[in-house]
Structures are given as structure tokens and as C-alpha cells.
Amino acid sequence: MINVTNAMKYMGALLVGVLLLGSPVAAVQAPEVLVKETTDKITRVLRTSQDKIKAEPGHLLEIVDTIVAPHFDFERMSSWVLGKYWRKASADEKKRFALEFRTLLVRTYAKALNDNFDKQIDMLAPRKRKDGKQVTVRTEIQQSAGFPIPISYKMHMKEGAWKIFDVSVDSISLVANYRSSFAKEIRKDGLEKLITRLADRNRPSKAADTAK
Amino acid sequence: MLQRYIAEATGFENIALAGLRMLANVAPDDKLELADKRLQPVELPEGELKTLQARALVKRPEMRQLSAGLQARREWMLAKKSESNPNLYVGVAGIISYSPLRDDLTSVSAYDPFNTAGATPILGLQWEWASGRQPAQVAQARAEMESTLALRTFAQRGIPFQVAEQYHTVHAHHEMVQKLYEGSRSGRRWMISSYADFEAGIEQADKVISAFLGYIQAYSDYLKTVNDYNLHVAKLQVVTGDVE
Known part of the structure; x- marks a missing residue:
């Protein structure tokens, strides 16, 4: 019998690579080096923190928020995800949406990462744009059964550091996916309703339901 | 439905493991673990x-x-087929004897087997005819x-x-x-x-x-x-x- 919780766990596992980014460093690292080193660091931290995470589920979010989140360009992601609705949104709506969207990503992928930190992750050759301003770092998560899961990070230089502005899981661009889904929701119910839904979903009790 | 697939998969697994054991010379009761379980x-x-x-x-x-x-x-x-052909035998028979302490008889009418030498060809033919x-x-x-x-x-x-x-x-x-x-x-x-x-x-x-x-x-x-x-x-x- 397949239940919702198990299905969520399985699908969460597919998104593991998204969080495999690490702590900021003083010098500018090549994006692929940044991903590799951070991957090693986050898996090491998660491996040694399992007891605490089990005792305090909130600790997982803290780890991911500290190690991973600084390497995302949430502002750009938020604006791309909303597209034309970003330009139309008020400053307050932008702020609240960006906050909820950030929480959504961290929350979703923290659980996925925790379920899959012991998997082998292979680094593939990065693809660099000719002007050198954009790089796609490609990785593959090996599965004990099933196809490897390709995860790629689109990164650009911002304020002297490489930042992620899109993540593709098995060729599904999360930004593009959310852009399409959110646009549909906004057309139907408006941006305010979307932000409310995200906030509702991000509430600790709801988040805990899906993380189980 | 699920149990059916599980039973079928288990059957395939057992067959494959039996084959691997045979190829790897592993005893049937020994544990065999695969390094790579992906199909x-x-x-x-x-x-x-x-x-x-x-x-x-x-x-x-x-x-x-x-x-x-x-x-x-x-x-x-x-x-x-060749059994229908005659068997032909060809050979050479010879004799040689030497007794230095005996007198050598030189009379042509006397047979002296102690001091003599000679050889003769032999030709034989056998035909087993079974019509x-x-x-x-x-x-x-x-x-x-x-x-x-x-x-x-x-x-x-x-x-x-x-x-x-x-x-x-x-x-x-x-x-x-x-x-x-x-x-x-x-x-x-x-x-x-x-x-x-x-x-x-x-x-x-x-x-x-x-x-x-x-x-x-x-x-x-x-x-x-x-x-x-x-x-x-x-x-x-x-x-x-x-x-x-």
C-alpha cells in the first residue's frame, strides 16, 4: 500500500542535490569547486548530526539555512518566478513573497537532503557560458536502484561570489516550473492568495506533516 | 497484484543468483552479495x-x-567399400646363420643350415568375397x-x-x-x-x-x-x- 507520506519521502529524495551547497568562503571559488566542497561539508555535518536532528527536527532547517541558503540568489529567483507579476507587485508583496519562497525551498530540500545525504554524488563537467558570467554546475546522484538523478545548478556572479539562481532536477527547472504554476495561481486568485498559501504551507505544523 | 510481482521478481532473483553461483564456483549455501544491484x-x-x-x-x-x-x-x-577389394600381401623372408667352428659344406646337394644366408620375396593375395x-x-x-x-x-x-x-x-x-x-x-x-x-x-x-x-x-x-x-x-x- 502506498501512502502519501512515503510518496512524499520518495519524491523528496529526488530533490536532494539542491541543498548541496556550502558555507561561504573568503576567496572566490570556482563554482564547481564551491559545489563540491559544500557537498562534502553538508553531508559530513548531516552525518554527524542525525541524533540531534531526530531529537529536534528544527535543527535540520538551521543547518541547511546556515550552510546552503547563503549561496542562493533568492531575490533573482523570486523575481524570475513571478515574472511580470513581480514588476506589478508592491514592495511589501515582493518582500513577503521572497521570504515565503525562500522558506519553501529551504524546507522542501532540507528534508530531501536529510533523506539522501549518504548517496554517492558525482560531479560532471560544468558548462560555462562564453562570456564567463554564467555557469551550470552539473551533478548526478547515484541511486541504489533506478536512474541517477541529474541535478544542475545555474550560477552567476553576484557581489563577488557565485550564487545559484536556478536548480534543475532531472531537467526540470524549478524556477520555470514554479513560474508556470504560480502564474496560473495568480491569474486565478491573485498574488496575495498565493503568498497566503505559501505562508500557510510553510507554517511549522504543516511543514512537519510533509516532512514526516 | 503486488504480491504477484514480488513473487515473480523473487523467482528471477533466485534464478540469477543460482547462475552466478555456478559461474563463480560458489557453493549453493554460501552467501552471495552483488556489488552493483542496479539493473x-x-x-x-x-x-x-x-x-x-x-x-x-x-x-x-x-x-x-x-x-x-x-x-x-x-x-x-x-x-x-574397401572391404570388397582383395588384400595383397608383399614381403621378404630371409635367413642367415654363421657357425665358424663347423666345417662349411660346399656340396650343392647337402643342406647346411649352419653357415648360410639367403632371402626371397613373398607375394600373397586374399580376397574375401561376400556377394x-x-x-x-x-x-x-x-x-x-x-x-x-x-x-x-x-x-x-x-x-x-x-x-x-x-x-x-x-x-x-x-x-x-x-x-x-x-x-x-x-x-x-x-x-x-x-x-x-x-x-x-x-x-x-x-x-x-x-x-x-x-x-x-x-x-x-x-x-x-x-x-x-x-x-x-x-x-x-x-x-x-x-x-x-
């Missing part, structure tokens, strides 16, 4: 059909057995040879057909594997997309479950087809004589 399609065998058919006619053990058998039958028939039995034995040997010849002719027609049948089966399964791989990957992408939306609170759980089930179904079909494909490749290697 992946093997490489598509190289070579065009005609090449494989020609190779099968050379490498198949049946063809080698038939060639050896045919040679033996031919020799046997020739041997039976009815001998031709019958030849005919029997010829019939046996011809039956082996007929077997070879049959094999020369049958083996290429076997190879062709297996070759086309392998290629059809190879294409199925490619298509199901794409289908399975698409199913997974649908699932990822649905899950992402669900986490954002804009997709219903039942839609996510549908996507999940769709992926599982596609992936199950893919795995089963990969298994069938791999087995058909192994069969092709047997019918071409690459594996005995």
Missing part, C-alpha cells in the same frame, strides 16, 4: 545479421559436431553418412533462422528499452513537478499520488523490459555460438 541494459551486440549468421555456422557446437561426425561417416563408408553382405554394409554406411549430411543441411538452414529470430527480438527489445527509458524519465519529471507544486501548496495530494503511481508503473515496465532484453541478448550469444 541496466547490456550493450547491443555488434554485427549485422548476415555476419552473425555466418559466425553461427562456424562457431555453433552443433556445426562442429556435425562436421566431425560427417568426416567419421565418410571414412567409415570408405572402409566398408550380398558386403554391398549391404556399404549401403548402410552410405545411408548413415547421408543422414548426417541431411542433418547438416537442416542445421545450415535452421541455425540462420534461429539467429535471425533472436537478432530481431533483441533489436525490438532494445528499441523498447529506449522508449520506456524516456517514458520513465518523463514520469519522474511529472512527479517532481507535481511534488514541487504540492510543497508550495498549489497542488492536491491525489495529483501527486497519481504522478507517483504513473512513474512507478513506467519504471516497472522499463525494468521488466530491460530484464527481458538482457536475457534475449544472452540467448543471441548462445545461438551465434559466442557462448556455449
